[in-house]
Amino acid sequence: MRGRRALPELTELTAAHWTSGESGRLSVQRCAHCLRWSFPPVSHCRHCWRDDFTYEPVTGKGALLSWTEVFESVASAPQPPYLVAVVELEEGVRLLLGLTDASRDALRVGAPTRLVFEPIGEGVWLPLAELEEWEQPEDRLEAVS
């Protein structure tokens, strides 16, 4: 039986991030002055120290950087085991996300991903990563003789 996921706290800084999935695209904080992306959301740009931000949708396309499988969890959902991954989006933003519909054996560093969203209540849409179909590169290791 599947329990309920814990809801994030929606604040002035985080609400746009957590609710944007309803539109099918994740919105990420972006500095209006230097145009750099910020995640997690901050009150002042860590690059130029301005406090003028917008929230803009990202493509949702990314690449798998790292992952782990969770076998025990203190939360009621999802039920373990489940996969968690660090994904770097095309915009350079790195997110820690649940991986959906993926087998541990299919995971490779650099594998292309896309974002999908799961409504978890109170207007919150949880971003999750899903592997894109791709041709796995040949193993570059060669025997040295």
Ligand SMILES: [Zn+2]
């Ligand atoms: Zn800035």
